[in-house]
Amino acid sequence: MATVKVYGPPMSTAVSRVLACLLEKEVEFQLINVDMSKGEHKKPDFLKLQPFGQVPAFQDENTTVFESRAICRYVSDKYADKGNKGLFGKNLLERASIEQWLEAEGQSFNPPSSALVFQLAFAPRMKLKQDQGVIEQSEAKLVKVLDVYEKRLEESRFLAGEEFTLADLSHLPNTQYLVKVTDRGGLFTSRKNVNRWWEEISSRPSWKKVVEMQNPKPSKV
The missing domain is CATH 3.40.30.10 (Glutaredoxin)
Known part of the structure; x- marks a missing residue:
């Protein structure tokens, strides 16, 4: 293959x-x-x-x-039969739950979190001026989304149910930057259920490997 x-x-x-x-x-x-x-x-x-x-x-x-x-x-x-077989659901009901939270990520979570990642993590590296108005508006929008997540994660281990799925995975990139690189990590860690969820999904071997790829260790001479 x-x-x-x-x-x-x-x-x-x-x-x-x-x-x-x-x-x-x-x-x-x-x-x-x-x-x-x-x-x-x-x-x-x-x-x-x-x-x-x-x-x-x-x-x-x-x-x-x-x-x-x-x-x-x-x-x-x-590749349904490889690796994590339940990543995109094993039946119609599971798939529907995953799809709705993937849509929530793409439509509600991603716009404000991406704006914050760019303004707080990438703009300084690129020597671009930060837009405080965009930062304030995006943070306010993200707070509302995370309040919804907090309630959902009080009743469910993961967003789409009791198993880790694409719905959770899709949140990893932006959250990684916001928690680990910017000073807005408290948006996640101050919420009991969101923090528990983040700690669990970010500790998966797959994501740890991605983080290693993003931050390669210098080779020994």
């Missing part, structure tokens, strides 16, 4: 979402770095894989898929 290919830097939240999924499913993959600072994501060859010039791009033999959540769904279905 040919190894699937993922194009993009592991520091990207979208790329790391796909990497976590592949590791959960125990699917062998080749990570091909794309130097976005050199505009490699806008070159014609890359645009054949990802027409919007964003990362990740994904190739599985003759199949190409873009958008990280779509890639995760594809991987979970294509």
Whole structure:
């Protein structure tokens, strides 16, 4: 079986979402770095894989898929019998629950959390001025989302039920940055159930491996 290919830097939240999924499913993959600072994501060859010039791009033999959540769904279905078999649900009811929380992540959680990640984690690295208005508005929106999560996680171990699924996995990239890199980690850790959930999902071997890929140890001379 040919190894699937993922194009993009592991520091990207979208790329790391796909990497976590592949590791959960125990699917062998080749990570091909794309130097976005050199505009490699806008070159014609890359645009054949990802027409919007964003990362990740994904190739599985003759199949190409873009958008990280779509890639995760594809991987979970294509390799249903590998690795974590319940990642995308084992029946219609489980799948529906996972899908609704994936939608919550994409529509409600991702916009404010992504804005905060960019403003607080990436803007300083890129020497860009932070927009305090965006930070305040995004934090206020995220607080409301996390209040909903807190109630949900009081009655359920994970978002979609009692098992770890794509619904939880999809939250890992942005939360990692907010908890570990910015000063807004308290948004998560101050909420009893959200904190318990975060501690559990972020301690999974698959995610620990992704974090290692994002922060490689310098090789010994």
